[in-house]
Amino acid sequence: MDAIILQILNGLDKGSAYALIALGLTLIFGTLGVVNFAHGALFMIGAFCAVTLQRILSLSTVTLSKTETNFLGQPAEIKTPYVESWFGPEAGAAIIDWSVPLAILFSIPVMIAIGFIMERGLIKHFYKRPHADQILVTFGLAIVLQEVIKYFYGANPIPTGAPEVFKGSFDFGVLLGFDPNAIIYPYWRLVYFGFSALIISAVFAFLQFTTFGMVVRAGMADRETVGLLGINIDKRFTIMFGLAAAVAGLAGVMYAPINSPNYHMGMDFLVLSFVVVVVGGMGSLPGAVLAGFMLGILESFASMNEIKSLIPGIDQIIIYVVAILILLTRPRGLMGRKGVMEE
Amino acid sequence: MFGLAKKDATLLLVVVGLTLLAPFILNPFPTDSAMAQFNAGYPDLMQRFVIFGIFAIGFNILFGLTGYLSFGHAAFLGVGSYSAVWMFKLLSMNVIPAIALSVVVAGLFSLLIGYVSLRRSGIYFSILTLAFAQMSFNLAYSVLTPITNGETGLQLTLNDPRVLGISQTADGSIPVTGLFGLEMRSTYTMDVGAWAFQFNVGYYLCAVALLVAFYLAIRIFRSPFGLMLRAVKSNQQRMNYTGLNTRPYTLAAFVISGMYAGLAGGLMASMDPLAGAERMQWTASGEVVLMTILGGAGTLIGPVLGAGFIKYFENIFSKINDNVLHGWFSFMPDGLENFVITIIHPFIGKGWHLTLGLLFMMVVIFLPGGLVEGGQRIATLFKRGKKDDDGADTSKAATPAE
Numbered sequence: 001m002d003a004i005i006l007q008i009l010n011g012l013d014k015g016s017a018y019a020l021i022a023l024g025l026t027l028i029f030g031t032l033g034v035v036n037f038a039h040g041a042l043f044m045i046g047a048f049c050a051v052t053l054q055r056i057l058s059l060s061t062v063t064l065s066k067t068e069t070n071f072l073g074q075p076a077e078i079k080t081p082y083v084e085s086w087f088g089p090e091a092g093a094a095i096i097d098w099s100v101p102l103a104i105l106f107s108i109p110v111m112i113a114i115g116f117i118m119e120r121g122l123i124k125h126f127y128k129r130p131h132a133d134q135i136l137v138t139f140g141l142a143i144v145l146q147e148v149i150k151y152f153y154g155a156n157p158i159p160t161g162a163p164e165v166f167k168g169s170f171d172f173g174v175l176l177g178f179d180p181n182a183i184i185y186p187y188w189r190l191v192y193f194g195f196s197a198l199i200i201s202a203v204f205a206f207l208q209f210t211t212f213g214m215v216v217r218a219g220m221a222d223r224e225t226v227g228l229l230g231i232n233i234d235k236r237f238t239i240m241f242g243l244a245a246a247v248a249g250l251a252g253v254m255y256a257p258i259n260s261p262n263y264h265m266g267m268d269f270l271v272l273s274f275v276v277v278v279v280g281g282m283g284s285l286p287g288a289v290l291a292g293f294m295l296g297i298l299e300s301f302a303s304m305n306e307i308k309s310l311i312p313g314i315d316q317i318i319i320y321v322v323a324i325l326i327l328l329t330r331p332r333g334l335m336g337r338k339g340v341m342e343e
Numbered sequence: 344m345f346g347l348a349k350k351d352a353t354l355l356l357v358v359v360g361l362t363l364l365a366p367f368i369l370n371p372f373p374t375d376s377a378m379a380q381f382n383a384g385y386p387d388l389m390q391r392f393v394i395f396g397i398f399a400i401g402f403n404i405l406f407g408l409t410g411y412l413s414f415g416h417a418a419f420l421g422v423g424s425y426s427a428v429w430m431f432k433l434l435s436m437n438v439i440p441a442i443a444l445s446v447v448v449a450g451l452f453s454l455l456i457g458y459v460s461l462r463r464s465g466i467y468f469s470i471l472t473l474a475f476a477q478m479s480f481n482l483a484y485s486v487l488t489p490i491t492n493g494e495t496g497l498q499l500t501l502n503d504p505r506v507l508g509i510s511q512t513a514d515g516s517i518p519v520t521g522l523f524g525l526e527m528r529s530t531y532t533m534d535v536g537a538w539a540f541q542f543n544v545g546y547y548l549c550a551v552a553l554l555v556a557f558y559l560a561i562r563i564f565r566s567p568f569g570l571m572l573r574a575v576k577s578n579q580q581r582m583n584y585t586g587l588n589t590r591p592y593t594l595a596a597f598v599i600s601g602m603y604a605g606l607a608g609g610l611m612a613s614m615d616p617l618a619g620a621e622r623m624q625w626t627a628s629g630e631v632v633l634m635t636i637l638g639g640a641g642t643l644i645g646p647v648l649g650a651g652f653i654k655y656f657e658n659i660f661s662k663i664n665d666n667v668l669h670g671w672f673s674f675m676p677d678g679l680e681n682f683v684i685t686i687i688h689p690f691i692g693k694g695w696h697l698t699l700g701l702l703f704m705m706v707v708i709f710l711p712g713g714l715v716e717g718g719q720r721i722a723t724l725f726k727r728g729k730k731d732d733d734g735a736d737t738s739k740a741a742t743p744a745e
Contacts (some may be wrong), residue, residue: 037468054427084618122708125708131466132410134519135466136632136636136703137704137707137708139629139632140701140707141704143697143699144704146696147694147696151697251575278466278470313486316484320477323470324471324474327463327470327471328459
């Protein structure tokens with residue numbers, strides 16, 4: 001029993017990342033009808049927002065120490081970050097420590113701006129072109145974004161720590177009445193899961209309970225009629241694109257402490273997220289979320305030793321096997337609607 | 344000639360000329376000159392041109408004709424490489440059985456994957472092929488290690504059985520691949536003045552394979568079968584409504600393109616007898632998509648051009664460094680020189696993928712027909728300039744290479 005709960009928990013953080021990326025992909029596909037292969041790159045840029053903010057906050061003045069010397073016998077350099085000299089040592093250190101959560105605030109405007117530029121500058125011209133062209137041009141864009149990041153940040157992963165409070169793990173099993181040390185779970189992964197649940201519900205609430213969201217949903221169902229009613233649906237869809245970019249970016253920001261950001265992390269997640277979208281059903285938002293968590297948890301179950309010894313290698317391929325089975329038995333995915341992507 | 348229309352025969356002859364004379368054409372600069380680094384006429388690179396040309400031609404038979412965008416073609420290339428290396432390990436170092444086996448195995452593998460994947464079209468097909476290819480890649484990396492040798496890659500060893508050959512040569516080293524005693528790596532260097540032209544046995548084997556592959560592609564493009572595939576691309580639904588089952592045709596196209604990929608994989612292993620899982624990764628599949636689109640999907644010569652273009656720039660562009668640039672721009676004043684080099688710097692050397700990505704985006708946005716369409720536009724421009732009254736003919740002649 002405790003093993004099962006542990007695997008479900010382990011699957012949650014990956015599943016959250018899949019669900020968030022897949023949610024953004026589905027939003028873009030459902031509103032604009034564009035298959036965005038650059039969405040993984042947006043996730044990656046989000047993670048690098050966290051890196052950038054951490055670097056900005058750690059900018060320091062260098063002074064030479066009068067008493068201490070380094071191993072060469074010269075005066076040692078003391079680095080004092082600007083934030084520490086501005087806000088006092090304790091508050092400054094706390095700000096640097098909390099740079100990843102702070103990067104959430106930093107990344108939202110950045111990601112929305114990137115989303116707007118992408119949509120207005122490039123994607124807009126591809127509405128009428130075939131899906132293959134959309135895939136190709138966004139694939140090219142993903143390569144470009146990836147290489148730009150690689151140029152500025154290098155090819156190596158950059159460790160980006162979570163705040164000190166959330167480092168380490170806690171004994172989850174004790175809460176549920178199991179033996180101590182049966183279920184150990186890192187704090188940050190729990191934070192990640194809570195955060196993504198929050199974002200997902202925020203997106204759904206936004207679409208469900210606001211007038212703006214209602215118009216967008218109407219536009220998803222029948223774009224032409226909404227346009228004829230005198231509503232500028234294109235503008236709203238552009239905003240939705242920015243929102244989807246922000247969702248991907250936020251997923252990336254919070255993922256940075258789990259996995260040190262490197263320039264190709266977007267591509268790694270993209271392939272799986274597409275599988276998630278297709279399994280969930282193209283254009284279905286709940287389907288994307290459901291499939292994201294489902295595949296994340298399945299993946300962690302498949303990597304249990306008991307299952308691996310039964311079917312060797314299953315942990316490597318489980319997601320693809322499930323995707324193939326679902327596509328062949330339920331062509332529209334788990335919750336896909338009729339008439340979406342069926343030429 | 345060979346049952347080809349005059350236009351196609353001319354195209355074939357041009358390709359024959361280009362491939363057979365490649366050691367001359369790709370070596371335009373004297374060996375000692377400053378431009379020598381732009382020479383592509385060395386065996387290793389020429390082999391890669393031709394092998395990826397074959398790969399792209401095969402991919403184009405599927406994507407260019409039927410419009411099915413496969414994101415998992417590298418799997419067939421990888422399977423082909425593995426089977427060729429196994430043939431070298433078990434049977435002999437002769438390349439013929441190795442290549443034959445790799446084509447057959449890749450064909451069977453693509454039959455299996457195609458049978459399942461072709462039940463869906465559009466993006467679902469892309470995802471299915473991607474899923475299968477990633478599955479093969481992950482399996483080759485982990486569980487299938489006894490067959491694929493996992494991360495290290497499959498290599499020849501001194502105690503391979505090699506039933507029809509020798510396990511090791513007299514001096515105790517691993518024998519090299521060859522064709523009835525003709526070693527693949529043997530190269531004849533011809534010195535003409537300041538130039539050194541290299542003629543490599545392996546390259547000419549690949550070149551012959553390319554020519555056969557290209558000839559077959561022309562025949563497929565011009566056959567009723569090819570016409571059927573084009574019909575699938577333009578409107579599959581209508582084809583189905585006329586009571587015709589299109590799946591056997593698309594499956595045949597898929598298997599043919601898989602066999603082309605297997606041939607490319609077999610040749611790759613024949614030139615350098617090792618095979619690694621990274622050849623099956625989806626980025627490798629993405630590369631052949633780039634080549635085909637860049638050259639011009641659906642055209643005969645396009646994929647070959649695209650493959651050559653990408654491989655050339657991958658090798659040559661990435662060798663340009665800041666010192667070379669300083670040499671080029673030394674005529675400018677120092678400040679300007681440094682400024683220009685700072686601007687160009689991100690696009691060269693290690694950053695060449697950035698250039699490739701930008702170029703690829705430009706092509707998809709402005710030239711959906713790829714380099715071939717670009718060439719045609721320029722050609723029409725010149726023709727229009729020459730004789731205005733020939734408008735009807737130019738529109739016909741606008742698709743010579745198609």
